[in-house]
Amino acid sequence: MFLDASGSAPMTNRTLEAFQAGLADGWADPARLHTESRRARQLLDASREAIAEALGARPEHTHLAHSPHAGIERVTAGIFAARRGRDRIVASAVERDAMMHAAHHVAGGTLTVVPVDARGHVDLDSLATELAVPDVALAAVQHANHEIGTVQRLDRVAEVAAAAKVPLVVDATASIGHGPAPQHWDALVANPADWGGPAGLGIVALRPQTRWLPAWPEGDDWAPGGVLVPAVLAAAVALQERREVLDETSLRLHRMIARVRDAAASWPGVDVVGDPDERLPHVLTFSCLYVDGEALLTRLDREGVAVGSGSACTTSTLEPSRVLAAVGALSHGNVRLGLHPGVTDADIDRLLDLLPRVIADLRDEAGAPEIA
Amino acid sequence: MFLDASGSAPMTNRTLEAFQAGLADGWADPARLHTESRRARQLLDASREAIAEALGARPEHTHLAHSPHAGIERVTAGIFAARRGRDRIVASAVERDAMMHAAHHVAGGTLTVVPVDARGHVDLDSLATELAVPDVALAAVQHANHEIGTVQRLDRVAEVAAAAKVPLVVDATASIGHGPAPQHWDALVANPADWGGPAGLGIVALRPQTRWLPAWPEGDDWAPGGVLVPAVLAAAVALQERREVLDETSLRLHRMIARVRDAAASWPGVDVVGDPDERLPHVLTFSCLYVDGEALLTRLDREGVAVGSGSACTTSTLEPSRVLAAVGALSHGNVRLGLHPGVTDADIDRLLDLLPRVIADLRDEAGAPEIA
Numbered sequence: 217m218f219l220d221a222s223g224s225a226p227m228t229n230r231t232l233e234a235f236q237a238g239l240a241d242g243w244a245d246p247a248r249l250h251t252e253s254r255r256a257r258q259l260l261d262a263s264r265e266a267i268a269e270a271l272g273a274r275p276e277h278t279h280l281a282h283s284p285h286a287g288i289e290r291v292t293a294g295i296f297a298a299r300r301g302r303d304r305i306v307a308s309a310v311e312r313d314a315m316m317h318a319a320h321h322v323a324g325g326t327l328t329v330v331p332v333d334a335r336g337h338v339d340l341d342s343l344a345t346e347l348a349v350p351d352v353a354l355a356a357v358q359h360a361n362h363e364i365g366t367v368q369r370l371d372r373v374a375e376v377a378a379a380a381k382v383p384l385v386v387d388a389t390a391s392i393g394h395g396p397a398p399q400h401w402d403a404l405v406a407n408p409a410d411w412g413g414p415a416g417l418g419i420v421a422l423r424p425q426t427r428w429l430p431a432w433p434e435g436d437d438w439a440p441g442g443v444l445v446p447a448v449l450a451a452a453v454a455l456q457e458r459r460e461v462l463d464e465t466s467l468r469l470h471r472m473i474a475r476v477r478d479a480a481a482s483w484p485g486v487d488v489v490g491d492p493d494e495r496l497p498h499v500l501t502f503s504c505l506y507v508d509g510e511a512l513l514t515r516l517d518r519e520g521v522a523v524g525s526g527s528a529c530t531t532s533t534l535e536p537s538r539v540l541a542a543v544g545a546l547s548h549g550n551v552r553l554g555l556h557p558g559v560t561d562a563d564i565d566r567l568l569d570l571l572p573r574v575i576a577d578l579r580d581e582a583g584a585p586e587i588a
Numbered sequence: 589m590f591l592d593a594s595g596s597a598p599m600t601n602r603t604l605e606a607f608q609a610g611l612a613d614g615w616a617d618p619a620r621l622h623t624e625s626r627r628a629r630q631l632l633d634a635s636r637e638a639i640a641e642a643l644g645a646r647p648e649h650t651h652l653a654h655s656p657h658a659g660i661e662r663v664t665a666g667i668f669a670a671r672r673g674r675d676r677i678v679a680s681a682v683e684r685d686a687m688m689h690a691a692h693h694v695a696g697g698t699l700t701v702v703p704v705d706a707r708g709h710v711d712l713d714s715l716a717t718e719l720a721v722p723d724v725a726l727a728a729v730q731h732a733n734h735e736i737g738t739v740q741r742l743d744r745v746a747e748v749a750a751a752a753k754v755p756l757v758v759d760a761t762a763s764i765g766h767g768p769a770p771q772h773w774d775a776l777v778a779n780p781a782d783w784g785g786p787a788g789l790g791i792v793a794l795r796p797q798t799r800w801l802p803a804w805p806e807g808d809d810w811a812p813g814g815v816l817v818p819a820v821l822a823a824a825v826a827l828q829e830r831r832e833v834l835d836e837t838s839l840r841l842h843r844m845i846a847r848v849r850d851a852a853a854s855w856p857g858v859d860v861v862g863d864p865d866e867r868l869p870h871v872l873t874f875s876c877l878y879v880d881g882e883a884l885l886t887r888l889d890r891e892g893v894a895v896g897s898g899s900a901c902t903t904s905t906l907e908p909s910r911v912l913a914a915v916g917a918l919s920h921g922n923v924r925l926g927l928h929p930g931v932t933d934a935d936i937d938r939l940l941d942l943l944p945r946v947i948a949d950l951r952d953e954a955g956a957p958e959i960a
Contacts, residue, residue: 218624224617232611239604245596245787249885250894252590282654282788283813314813415617416654416788416816441655441686444788447816513621522622 217563220524222362222390222499222554225412227454234453235414238446246445256445263445263452270455271388271404272397273421279438280419280448284389284407285314287418290431290438291403292318292354295383298427299353304328306346306382307356308338309542310366315356315387316538323353335491336366336543340376347380354383359398362390362410363539363552364490365473365499374400383426389418393458394496395466402426411458412556413451417443458557465557470497472555472564477502479568483575485587489545498555503546504575506584512551515574521567524552589935592896594734594762594871594926597784599826606825607786610818618817628817635817635824642827643760643776644769645793651810652791652820656761656779657686659790662803662810663775664690664726667755670799671725676700678718678754679728680710681914682738687728687759688910695725707863708738708915712748719752726755731770734762734782735911735924736862737845737871746772755798761790765830766868767838774798783830784928785823789815830929837929842869844927844936849874851940855947857959861917870927875918876947878956884923887946893939896924 218226227235242259244252261275268278281287292315296305305323307315309332319327330342338357347355355377360367370386377384386401393411398404403426406419420438422428430437458465474492477500481488485505504512509525516523540547551571590598599607614631616624633647640650653659664687668677677695679687681704691699702714710729719727727749732739742758749756758773765783770776775798778791792810794800802809830837846864849872853860857877876884881897888895912919923943 220620220622220624224615224620227611227615232608235611236604236608239599239607239786243596243599243786244592245781248592248896249882250592250889251892252592252894282658283811283815285813286654286658289812409617414611414615414816414818415814416819418813439655439788440661440689441657441790442787443655444786444816444819446786447788447819510621517622520623522624524620 217521217566219553219555219559219563219567220522221556222410222524222552223407224409224415225556226558227412227414227450228457230457231412231450231454235446235450238449242445242449245442247442259449260445263448266452267419267455268421270397270459271392271406271419271421272399273404274424277422277424278419279421280417280443281438282418282443283416284405284418286439287405287420288312288314288387289318289321291385291405291420291428292356293322293431294428294437295385295403295426296322296353297429297431299383302351302353304349304351305354305356306330306343306352308332308358308368310336310361310539311356311358312362312387312389313538315358319356332542334543336361336364337491338368338373340372343373344376344380347376347382352380352382354385356385356387358390359386359388360391360496361490361539362499363537364501364543365495366491367391367494367496369494370398370400390499391496393455394498395462408451408454411455413454414447417447417451461557466497469555469557469559472559472561473498473500473553475564476500476553476568480571483572486575487546489540489543499553501540501550501552503540503548503550505546505549505587506582507549507575507578508582509549511578512549512574515578516570519570519574521570524554525550589893589938591925591927591931591935591939592894593928594782594896594924595779596781596787597928598930599784599786599822600829602829603784603822603826607818607822610821614817614821617814619814631821632817635820638824639791639827640793642769642831643764643778643791643793644771645776646796649794649796650791651793652789652815653810654790654815655788656777656790658811659777659792660684660686660759661690661693663757663777663792663800664728665694665803666800666809667757667775667798668694668725669801669803671755674723674725676721676723677726677728678702678715678724680704680730680740682708682733682911683728683730684734684759684761685910687730691728704914706915708733708736709863710740710745712744715745716748716752719748719754724752724754726757728757728759730762731758731760732763732868733862733911734871735909736873736915737867738863739763739866739868741866742770742772762871763868765827766870767834780823780826783827785826786819789819789823833929838869841927841929841931844931844933845870845872845925847936848872848925848940852943855944858947859918861912861915871925873912873922873924875912875920875922877918877921877959878954879921879947879950880954881921883950884921884946887950888942891942891946893942896926897922
């Protein structure tokens, strides 16, 4: 039972077959001149076009990067460089670590963080105030949060950014393939591994009018040295497969998460996080008082159930989640679920049977006080 | 007939099978805590260990980057940052564009280029003179050239660098998998796609004593956002497969290239480049007077023969090769061969039959003057 499909998901047979076809036909360097390379280039171009279409972007303004992190790095540095003379980045408090690191790297001490409310929505008044200062190079507001699932009201965020004439960089690495693509952005970043494609790829889309300067003096500024063409083909096919049944899958997973949300909210000492309605269909985080996150994960893993924990980006270090802190939630003892389309109601039944018992056991073992 | 196996090569069945096994077992994010991730992490660690062993490096100092370019970028910037107060990079004139771009990016106007002789060997006296100045952050001298095949005398280069106490960065992206790994380096970069592994990966090895500072403030500084684990497994298996028959393959390809060298040297108006003996076994470049490089490639491609042209890095733009200019060779109308282990003597027979005719035809069509 793999319930950690956020940032990674098992590949379907169709995606695996596309990958294998790509390895056979698209192994050559697409930058060269002979037939083998032309075939690789055609696969690459067709795959990029398919992904661009799904993002609502133009193929010629849709770029491949070496990872979502690399995409965020390049797009942030590149827009920052094009906005010469403006040296501040304004970012929501729930942006991914990769975005915070990129912003800090290029803007240094002039990174301004805008708070979110208890459900994780960015404070639009604060955003407007920060963007009104004329030294802002760009604003970074994600489409949806990879931990708590909250979907931002990007139409209103974009209005605020447009009024201030500040380019809006939208991290959509948690949302593409799980619901409608966002419409309001000047630059967009997406993560194929999050929609069941391979790791080691990032997608960056720009609007035709978005100004960007290369931070690195090479021909292919988005992925110097090139990408693995078969992986791009697999990414395109995985996204296509998701889109064919997007409404149905999204509705089904939304209901499953609602079941877990309702159940978890009724368990003593469990804090369910994020917006119950304006959210990703497949993601849920909740925190358990007096429970150690790592112990919970390990116990569930022993039962054959894989879940995520803490910040999706820092699971391995088990640091307290910055996102959970930003919404004022308990930032320890948390479980993050990410449902892929293959998850069944029976899986959720088993999870709902297992979880309260495991939580109670761990509290017993730790000698936790009774929860009223 | 694919004779452009330099920087890319068709994957063998064994490598493809490893890739597919990796996709089945190693799709999960290796940074997480559950069984699926542990399996991916084990595959990743075992693959990295195998590659490190082949490079003569320690696994804990062997890093995965998103491409050879990204590896060169990170290692150059990182060693430069660790050598604070020294702001010059000294590089041989035949370094790859990626190295020149990285050096220029981090060192700006203080990049110093050391000339090479007519066969492509770096001038050791000039190198010593440049490294004697105390402001040098690092020296970049490749192991073997990706265009003309010349193998540097790294033992002597390393002596010079060590005498000046300057760290030596060795670009081995054209040589690993084709002969013995170089022994003299402080940092080493390798390219799995060059030895029949997948594109979109770079390997960087450091000596334990080599000082390096992260240029990017994230956990995994070498490949932020991670790499595709199945690709790393395929890279390790491809390298292992090459090494099992390295001496035999290397000898066989060395003889094939010697045949083409001798033949091409006898054709009128053809200039064979590089060292005839101290060279990669599988690479050869020659230039043809009064012939357009792109036309030659296209004509050969129509005959079902894929070859490379110009600078291996700028084939797509058909710019004159900086490497050929550095050795004083004709930098237009050139053909670059890269033989993979599957190439047969019959392939070479056909090439040697075809090439002089195609060159003569193109000269006729262009109305080129008679060559004495």
